[in-house]
Amino acid sequence: MNIAVSKPPLTIRLCGPRGFCAGVDRAIQIVVLALKRYGAPVYVRHEIVHNRYVVEGLEAKGAVFVEELDEIPAEHRAQPVVFSAHGVPKSVPADAEARNLFYLDATCPLVSKVHKQAMRHQRLGRHVVLIGHAGHPEVIGTMGQLPEGSVSLIETVEDADAYEPVDADNLGFVTQTTLSVDDTAGVIARLGERFPKLMAPAADSICYATTNRQEAVKAAAPGCDLFLIVGAPNSSNSKRLVEVALRAGAKKSLLVQRASEIDWSDLGDITTVGLSAGASAPEVIVDEIIAAFRDRFDARVELAETVQENEHFLVNRELRDIALESADMAFVNG
Structure with a gap:
């Protein structure tokens, strides 16, 4: 006779907003659309965004990531090279032009x-x-x-x-x-x-997504036994979210890239977990982590939403006439 083993109860406070911002979404779309229009390979200078899952998904579609432009073979100079969402020095497009390369700039607006x-x-x-x-x-x-x-x-x-x-x-x-x-x-x-005469910029430099994600974490963190942030170790905004969670009252906060990185034996006695994701982390990994908790706990998810985002940035003019099919983004949107 099988005896059902009851799982310990757990509340997951799922932050909103979380994950992809409009700038990251636009950068990924640029690579996907360039692959549709020009075919593989499409070269990308540096990581398009700070997330290995996204990078590997784009590589599977035909994107080739290079550190510098001189890595692009001469026979592929007619293929586009995409500059990452983080922006590049002026010397990079100048170098691309000197090499007769066709480039698409995915710098976040x-x-x-x-x-x-x-x-x-x-x-x-x-x-x-x-x-x-x-x-x-x-x-x-x-x-x-x-x-x-x-x-x-x-x-x-x-x-x-x-x-x-x-x-x-x-x-x-x-x-x-x-x-x-x-x-x-x-x-x-x-x-x-x-320096009393220090001049501020003409407009606010802070990204709306950075502020929104931090405010959501601040609201959700008090009373959390653990706060997980989905993001990469080299993602500045993701690392900040870990710090924000601790300052706002979470007993413990960790940065994880995938559910497989969670050390379940080290979590201790937990009843409330906060969960958010940095601006370059796809929702599919958030879902993966929730599923991993549900395997081990009787988990109830409650949304801790502070604001709704509706920002959208247009892709490069060269790509706007291409219809972006939902299937193309399945690997990042879950």
Whole structure:
């Protein structure tokens, strides 16, 4: 006789918004549509977004990821190369043109806006202060919009304390989009104290998706025994969500790329789990993690939604007339 074993009860607080933002969705669409229009291979410089599942799914469709343009074989120069959503320095499209390559720029429009703000500061005679993380592709791309020496990178309040500009009366700042208002507030305040004439950008640099995802995590975190963030280790916005969950009251917070990374033996006695995903993490992995919890717990999912997003960014003009079939996006949308 089979005896049913009851599973322990569990509440999963599923954050909304979560996962793909409009910029990431647009970048992936650009690669998929380019494959439909021009055929394989379509080259992509760096990861199109910070997510291995997405990258591997695009590779299966015929995308080829390269670190630099000189890796593209001469016989494939007529094939398109796509620049990632994080943006690239001006030297990259210039290099593509010098090599007679056809390129499609998938830079997120919000990142492009920061580029324009930085260039505006310089045009008005200001030295540009960029608040962001050294080595992040977006930071490299933004600094690369202006001549060398035109931008100073500030990462922390300590950096702001140590910063000694040539002309303290002519400074303008911009911020990495994947940092939230909370992330940048301390640095901006300290710079403002030291340099009263510091000029803000003409428009807010912070990405709506970064702020929205952090606000949802803040709302869901209090009382959570565990908070899981789906995202890649090199995803700035995903790592920030882990920190936000802990600051907002979660007892423990972890970044995972797949359900297989969860160490079930180390979770302890849990009754409430928060779950969200960074802006480059596909919903199919969120579903996978929920299913993994349901295998082990009598899990009830409750939506912790703070706002609904309806932003949509158009793809490149060269691709707009191609109908995007829902099947093409199945591997990322679940």
